[in-house]
Amino acid sequence: MPNFPNQIRASSSLIRRLRQRVANPGVLIQTRCFTTTEGHRPTIVHKRSLDILHDPWFNKGTAFSMTERDRLDLRGLLPPNVVSSDQQIERFMVDLKRLEVQARDGPSDPNALAKWRILNRLHDRNETMYYKVLIANIEEYAPIVYTPTVGIVCQNYSGLFRRPRGMYFSAEDRGEMMSMVYNWPADQVDMIVVTDGSRILGLGDLGVQGIGISIGKLDLYVAAAGINPQRVLPVMIDVGTNNEKLLKDPMYLGLQEHRLDGDEYVAVVDEFMEAVFTRWPHVIVQFEDFQSKWAFKLLQRYRNTYRMFNDDVQGTAGVAIAGLLGAVRAQGRPMIDFPKQKIVVAGAGSAGIGVLNAARKTMARMLGNNESAFDSARSQFWVVDAKGLITEDREDIDPDALPFARKVKEVGRQGLGEGASLAEVVRQVKPDVLLGLSAVGGLFSKEVLEAMKCSTSTRPAIFAMSNPTKNAECTPEEAFSIVGDNIIFASGSPFNDVNLGNGHIGHCNQGNNMYLFPGVGLGTLLSGSSIVSDGMLQAAAECLAAYMSEDDVINGKIYPSISSIRDITKQVAAAVVKEAIEEDLAEGYREMDARELKRLNKEEIEEYVQNNMWSPEYPTLVYKKE
Ligand SMILES: NC(=O)C1=CN([C@@H]2O[C@H](COP(=O)(O)OP(=O)(O)OC[C@H]3O[C@@H](n4cnc5c(N)ncnc54)[C@H](O)[C@@H]3O)[C@@H](O)[C@H]2O)C=CC1
Ligand SMILES: CC(=O)C(=O)O
Ligand SMILES: [Mg+2]
Incomplete structure (x- = not known):
């Protein structure tokens, strides 16, 4: 009979079940009381990685310790700050209480944040439906999943955090990145949007909370460019923050130390790039909202070696x-x-x-x-x-x-x-x-x-x-x-x-x-070019400039309406593919090899792009035993 600590009043049914366990030591007893010695016995799970995080029975969210994160292939799938369950509850309560005030923060739409929460929950439950809603109502919801509301979301991300989305590579993960990329469940990733959170929109250094911008940009990749949502990966490189408020905030989910700088910083980004391109050699990495100091340097460092571009600069x-x-x-x-x-x-x-x-x-x-x-x-x-x-x-x-x-x-x-x-x-x-x-x-x-x-x-x-x-x-x-x-x-x-x-x-x-980045990404993907050349970016810009009719511009309309973003993105992507072919950079994509690409005329390139854009329709599902 185990010795119960004095302060625990075990119910008679619990004592009965504990007696059973003493009689059958191999059998795990599920108990609702977690203050007994039961809490120290491990629970056998047959899942790892995101399956654990998405299972409400086993998920501990940000409370998973680093040893557990390593044991369960969770490294990188959660923001780096490990918090206690009490801190988790405190954060949730603070956020809950803030809801009303935050919901009024929306600059143009008083319900913006409430709408974001509803859409975000749908995103967590059913991606196909989420994107169907987003695409059908892009004019109303782009300002929710993207600017301006995404700014409020990033500012409050530590409070809003419920389920993880994307990967976090932190300064603590140095030396681990090459293996932790395999914690991501998808074997194919087409698009990564990465930020280090140092200049999020015009809101400054938001540290780990900047991941919201990677998520928002990738929402547009899916909605506008038809990139398959199972092949996008939002990434946050957490090298600390110089935002003094966040450094002192007990709710903050990122590394609470000043930003790495100089060679140490570059080494982290180098390691990240090497890791993602090793696992997914054909991925395209969009750099987003890096402070100017690093935006240009990293662009010069990587642009001739990797399929990448900087959205803010280019x-x-x-x-x-x-x-x-x-x-x-x-x-x-x-x-x-x-x-x-x-x-x-x-x-x-x-x-x-x-x-x-x-x-x-x-x-x-x-x-x-x-x-x-x-x-x-x-x-x-x-x-x-x-x-x-x-x-x-x-x-x-x-x-x-x-x-x-x-x-x-x-x-x-x-x-x-x-x-x-x-x-x-x-x-x-x-x-x-x-x-x-x-x-x-x-x-x-x-x-x-x-x-x-x-x-x-x-x-x-x-x-x-x-x-x-x-x-x-x-x-x-x-x-x-x-x-x-x-x-x-x-x-x-x-x-x-x-x-x-x-x-x-x-x-x-x-x-x-x-109006450009989704088409630049899609065009690069479908051309199979191993770099994003100046010519490809120029072709994208010229295509956008030519999109507006003479009547439109005379009437003061110099950019398309957001309701036509899927169409303009298709055309921009086609222009990028065409330019890559002309520059002899196009190596092909899947069954379309370089030689076949070269034979396509303008209309056929557009058709090729159109045919490769994902649409939010439910596929037929068939069960297959492992
Ligand atoms: N519309 C769009 O597609 C895009 C908009 N942006 C926006 O552009 C803004 C700037 O982004 P970055 O260049 O990356 O930021 P940054 O922080 O690197 O640059 C800001 C620049 O503004 C200057 N500045 C600050 N106060 C000023 C003042 N009183 N008068 C004149 N200049 C002043 C600074 O000296 C600095 O040169 C952000 O708000 C961002 O959201 C950025 C990318 C795309
Ligand atoms: C739009 C954008 O990329 C920015 O404001 O940073
Ligand atoms: Mg940006």
């Missing part, structure tokens, strides 16, 4: 180019006039510099594609960052911004100098385009927009591209009411069109990389 650039060309057409001018546009860019981070580089190259191509064309294109841009106008006088200038630093003499003639304010720059330059990728909500103040009224363009364009909604540089109402009814307006997050009165509508375009 996807945003393509979307902006398409919009900028649309803005030229909206003035009733041919696209070839683009090199005459004066463009003021606010923000010189990964997105801003990506756009500037691509815009300069596009202008240079139009001007003859030689060195002098490239050099002269530079003078069309004025770049303003947190310290004001960037000139060659800037101390410790960021090397990525250096090519866009204005010559001091040159801007001096315009009455401008190093560090001039955005309003001053706009007043003096009178630009055709004012483009914001600063993450500073309201940066296009009344003063800046008043200055934009002096633009020399017949149809000034304002791109307030920062996300989420509260970080937009201005609202469309502010832009139309201050600058005038005739402007072209685009924002990164969705806004409603503006009623200008007299039956006129001020059109609000959504200038977001969601």
